[in-house]
Amino acid sequence: MSTRVHLDRRGFLTVSLLGGTALAFDACVPLSAQGAEQGAGQGAPGVLNAFVRIAPDNAITIGAKNPEIGQGIRTMLPMLIAEELDADWAQVRIAQTLADDAVYGPQVAGGSRATPVNWLPMRRVGAAARQMILNAAAAEWGVEAATLTTERGHVVAAASGRRAPYAAFAVRAAGLPAPDLATVPLKAARDFRIIGTAQPGVDTPAIVAGKPLFGIDTDLPNMVHAAIAISPVFGGTITALDDAAVRAIPGVVAVVRLNSGLAAANGADDAVAVVADSWWTAAQARQKLAIAWAPPAAGGDHATASYERTAATLLDGEPRHDLARIGDAAAALKGAHRVVTARYDYPFLAHATLEPQNCTALFADGKLELWAPSQAPAAGRKATAKALGIAPEAITIHMPRIGGGFGRRLMNDYMVQAALIAKAVPGRPVKLLYDRTDDIRHDCYRPAGWHRLTAGLDAKGAIAAITDHFVSFGHDGEPAIAAEMSPFEFPAQLVPAVHYGATYMPTTMPTGWLRAPTSNAMAFTFQGFLDEVALAAGCDLPELLRRTLGEPRTLPPPERGAAFDTGRARRVIDAVCTRAGWPGGRATPGGAKTGKGRGFGFYFSHAGYFAEVVDITVVDKTTIRVDKVWVAGDVGSHVINPLNAVHQVQGSVIDGIAQALAGQKIDVVAGAVAQENFGDFPLLRIDAAPRAVDVTFVPSDAAPTGLGEPALPPVIPAIANAVFDAAGRRLRSLPLRLA
Amino acid sequence: MPEQGVPMSVTITVNGMPRTIDVDPDKPLLWALREDMKLPGTKFGCGAGLCGACTVMMDGDAIRACQTPVASIAGKAVTTIEHVATTPVGRRVSEAWAALDVPQCGYCQAGQIMSATALLTQIPAPTPEQIDGAMSGNICRCATYLRIRAAIAKAAAGAAA
Numbered sequence: 001m002s003t004r005v006h007l008d009r010r011g012f013l014t015v016s017l018l019g020g021t022a023l024a025f026d027a028c029v030p031l032s033a034q035g036a037e038q039g040a041g042q043g044a045p046g047v048l049n050a051f052v053r054i055a056p057d058n059a060i061t062i063g064a065k066n067p068e069i070g071q072g073i074r075t076m077l078p079m080l081i082a083e084e085l086d087a088d089w090a091q092v093r094i095a096q097t098l099a100d101d102a103v104y105g106p107q108v109a110g111g112s113r114a115t116p117v118n119w120l121p122m123r124r125v126g127a128a129a130r131q132m133i134l135n136a137a138a139a140e141w142g143v144e145a146a147t148l149t150t151e152r153g154h155v156v157a158a159a160s161g162r163r164a165p166y167a168a169f170a171v172r173a174a175g176l177p178a179p180d181l182a183t184v185p186l187k188a189a190r191d192f193r194i195i196g197t198a199q200p201g202v203d204t205p206a207i208v209a210g211k212p213l214f215g216i217d218t219d220l221p222n223m224v225h226a227a228i229a230i231s232p233v234f235g236g237t238i239t240a241l242d243d244a245a246v247r248a249i250p251g252v253v254a255v256v257r258l259n260s261g262l263a264a265a266n267g268a269d270d271a272v273a274v275v276a277d278s279w280w281t282a283a284q285a286r287q288k289l290a291i292a293w294a295p296p297a298a299g300g301d302h303a304t305a306s307y308e309r310t311a312a313t314l315l316d317g318e319p320r321h322d323l324a325r326i327g328d329a330a331a332a333l334k335g336a337h338r339v340v341t342a343r344y345d346y347p348f349l350a351h352a353t354l355e356p357q358n359c360t361a362l363f364a365d366g367k368l369e370l371w372a373p374s375q376a377p378a379a380g381r382k383a384t385a386k387a388l389g390i391a392p393e394a395i396t397i398h399m400p401r402i403g404g405g406f407g408r409r410l411m412n413d414y415m416v417q418a419a420l421i422a423k424a425v426p427g428r429p430v431k432l433l434y435d436r437t438d439d440i441r442h443d444c445y446r447p448a449g450w451h452r453l454t455a456g457l458d459a460k461g462a463i464a465a466i467t468d469h470f471v472s473f474g475h476d477g478e479p480a481i482a483a484e485m486s487p488f489e490f491p492a493q494l495v496p497a498v499h500y501g502a503t504y505m506p507t508t509m510p511t512g513w514l515r516a517p518t519s520n521a522m523a524f525t526f527q528g529f530l531d532e533v534a535l536a537a538g539c540d541l542p543e544l545l546r547r548t549l550g551e552p553r554t555l556p557p558p559e560r561g562a563a564f565d566t567g568r569a570r571r572v573i574d575a576v577c578t579r580a581g582w583p584g585g586r587a588t589p590g591g592a593k594t595g596k597g598r599g600f601g602f603y604f605s606h607a608g609y610f611a612e613v614v615d616i617t618v619v620d621k622t623t624i625r626v627d628k629v630w631v632a633g634d635v636g637s638h639v640i641n642p643l644n645a646v647h648q649v650q651g652s653v654i655d656g657i658a659q660a661l662a663g664q665k666i667d668v669v670a671g672a673v674a675q676e677n678f679g680d681f682p683l684l685r686i687d688a689a690p691r692a693v694d695v696t697f698v699p700s701d702a703a704p705t706g707l708g709e710p711a712l713p714p715v716i717p718a719i720a721n722a723v724f725d726a727a728g729r730r731l732r733s734l735p736l737r738l739a
Numbered sequence: 740m741p742e743q744g745v746p747m748s749v750t751i752t753v754n755g756m757p758r759t760i761d762v763d764p765d766k767p768l769l770w771a772l773r774e775d776m777k778l779p780g781t782k783f784g785c786g787a788g789l790c791g792a793c794t795v796m797m798d799g800d801a802i803r804a805c806q807t808p809v810a811s812i813a814g815k816a817v818t819t820i821e822h823v824a825t826t827p828v829g830r831r832v833s834e835a836w837a838a839l840d841v842p843q844c845g846y847c848q849a850g851q852i853m854s855a856t857a858l859l860t861q862i863p864a865p866t867p868e869q870i871d872g873a874m875s876g877n878i879c880r881c882a883t884y885l886r887i888r889a890a891i892a893k894a895a896a897g898a899a900a
Contacts (some may be wrong), residue, residue, distance in 0.1 A: 148807070204836075204837055205837055217779040354847050403782075436786055685877075686888070699875065
């Protein structure tokens with residue numbers, strides 16, 4: 001799993017690939033006094049730094065800097081600031097900042113990274129503001145700052161009993177130098193009053209009231225609307241366009257030829273936008289465009305069926321590229337007491353965010369203003385600047401609330417498109433909106449993959465060797481985005497002989513990161529296979545994992561990503577087994593099949609350890625129902641907002657159930673995506689949701705890490721393993737199908 | 740006889756107020772609400788009646804605004820998310836939604852609240868099966884389903900109390 005993190009010239013951490021395991025590190029957050037969207041500019045009274053402003057009535061406004069995609073970050077990051085600022089959370093107001101990493105530091109929703117990246121920096125921002133208030137109060141009262149304390153937005157002098165709101169010192173404090181962030185003292189954990197408390201989402205009241213919050217709700221004076229027709233075949237071009245009929249339609253403002261903005265398409269992938277006075281008019285008019293599309297030189301005939309045939313043939317052979325070689329796996333398999341082999345596969349998937357891709361752009365006087373639902377606005381700024389040939393500094397990016405991310409909005413193709421369209425109608429804001437079919441057919445898909453796995457057991461039932469030939473997509477020997485497999489893929493570090501290898505097929509499909517990228521597929525593959533290995537070893541999967549993990553210890557870290565701790569893994573496995581009463585009603589191997597089954601899965605990703613138990617019912621010949629799920633997770637020493645943490649885990653688990661059971665699969669036919677809407681790309685509905693998802697957090701000494709993703713992967717193999725328990729059927733292909 | 744593409748004057752009652760707009764008679768109620776009446780709380784998800792994000796209430800029934808040509812409901816009364824909390828059932832539902840912090844991304848929640856309000860208007864104390872049945876037309880991509888069930892039960896209990 002590849003996460004490339006580097007310091008850029010300004011010293012800010014930037015993340016150029018977002019799929020990977022989280023690293024715990026300190027991001028550098030500058031402390032300028034620019035609070036761009038907090039209702040006050042630089043130097044305004046009470047602006048203590050880029051994140052904190054205190055009004056004369058002691059109302060404290062805290063800037064929320066990251067894209068909010070439903071992960072709760074607009075609530076959680078300000079909680080960290082408020083904690084160290086010692087503010088009264090009930091009185092805090094939250095304001096979304098602009099996208100500007102020079103002012104706010106990294107602003108990315110991806111890789112479950114926001115927690116480890118911001119755990120210390122956001123607290124230091126709050127602590128620095130508090131220190132400035134204390135220094136100002138000390139000067140005002142003629143005492144030493146060290147004699148003063150704070151309490152819920154007030155300064156208190158214990159000796160004299162004096163007490164005054166922060167606001168009394170805010171103007172003076174704003175003129176003081178900011179303390180050194182590296183040394184500003186932080187609270188001891190025992191003094192936390194906000195971290196670790198259950199806080200509802202700061203936008204919940206506005207959502208429930210139907211207030212305009214989302215990118216699609218952007219409404220500006222004189223705004224026009226765009227619908228888009230993108231080459232149905234990936235990488236296709238326009239050979240002829242007749243837009244005369246469309247231009248004659250009342251309300252149509254412009255017809256704009258452009259590129260789809262997908263970097264994966266290497267400059268091809270043409271598109272046409274229709275701009276009109278309403279989106280309905282634009283979308284209707286688009287259907288009257290006469291466009292002749294030409295497929296790309298190669299790939300116009302690509303199809304799922306041929307990918308599957310090629311993959312099957314490739315799997316029979318040896319991998320073209322080595323990923324991991326430890327010991328002599330071939331010899332170890334020859335000498336093994338028992339050998340297990342199996343093939344697993346999974347399909348392309350779309351993200352299907354419920355808010356379709358959209359972006360509003362205004363181009364005027366050589367400058368661009370964007371209202372962009374983007375998980376990676378800094379990357380979008382770069383891509384947009386390049387596409388328009390303007391300086392990145394000429395672009396202002398607003399960050400509306402986002403109706404679901406799941407990795408789709410790490411790609412900024414729709415942002416580039418909106419900017420290109422805006423350039424053609426200068427001076428008028430234009431809102432580009434995909435319809436659902438555009439959204440399903442022009443995504444960056446979770447790549448399909450195929451595996452041939454073999455494991456050898458020694459006489460004691462321990463894994464002596466494991467091999468995997470992984471076939472997916474890539475070019476020139478390099479995997480496509482999100483089509484990579486880590487050489488550390490569990491249990492590589494715990495087995496004496498390992499050979500992981502890969503072979504990549506070419507594809508024109510744009511690929512991308514889907515929530516818990518690569519992990520969502522690898523967990524299914526490896527934890528499903530290890531369940532088979534456990535059966536051969538005469539034990540169950542939790543017991544095989546305990547044997548394999550051995551003594552608690554930290555394994556050598558991968559080149560990129562977090563080190564694996566066998567003790568933390570063991571604790572979540574034991575915790576979920578206790579909580580669920582494992583093995584409970586599990587069928588004995590070879591025992592009678594009742595239609596009820598129980599399965600287990602464990603996975604480590606994004607620095608989080610998750611073990612899950614699933615109870616299922618095989619309802620009839622085609623239907624598998626998940627009845628209940630138990631989850632135990634270790635994401636470090638603190639769960640910052642326990643309410644949202646449970647929401648994230650439950651949502652991740654049900655998202656995983658959808659991947660396993662809802663029938664999700666993207667097919668390519670003649671170089672284009674076949675599915676078009678929720679009829680043929682189904683999302684999970686309430687009647688297929690389990691009755692309960694029981695969540696237990698197992699704290700550890702590690703610094704806190706993220707929760708947007710790591711609870712998702714284990715549930716998928718746990719379901720497949722439960723189906724075997726219930727029905728004796730080993731399902732090795734996603735989506736899981738009984739018939 | 741309304742002609743496609745030719746604007747006509749349509750009057751519907753929206754959130755208690757009669758509204759007259761000049762509009763393509765085929766334009767879906769969803770886009771008339773969002774664009775012509777500046778009520779963006781009702782959301783666009785699929786345009787095909789499959790996801791429920793555009794659910795509004797018409798004369799007490801939950802309908803999919805994306806599948807409802809605006810001319811087809813001339814003279815009817817429509818309630819949207821912006822106004823639903825002014826009804827007793829809608830207020831209980833909205834309060835339960837906030838109390839349980841149901842939303843994650845929040846995009847589908849207007850449609851969920853409208854479907855839940857229609858359900859509780861017609862069946863004040865639904866069984867779990869009736870809740871799942873009535874809500875299965877509303878997709879939540881974040882999968883807040885456990886809290887949706889709990890919030891409906893809470894709102895129903897609030898009516899009984």
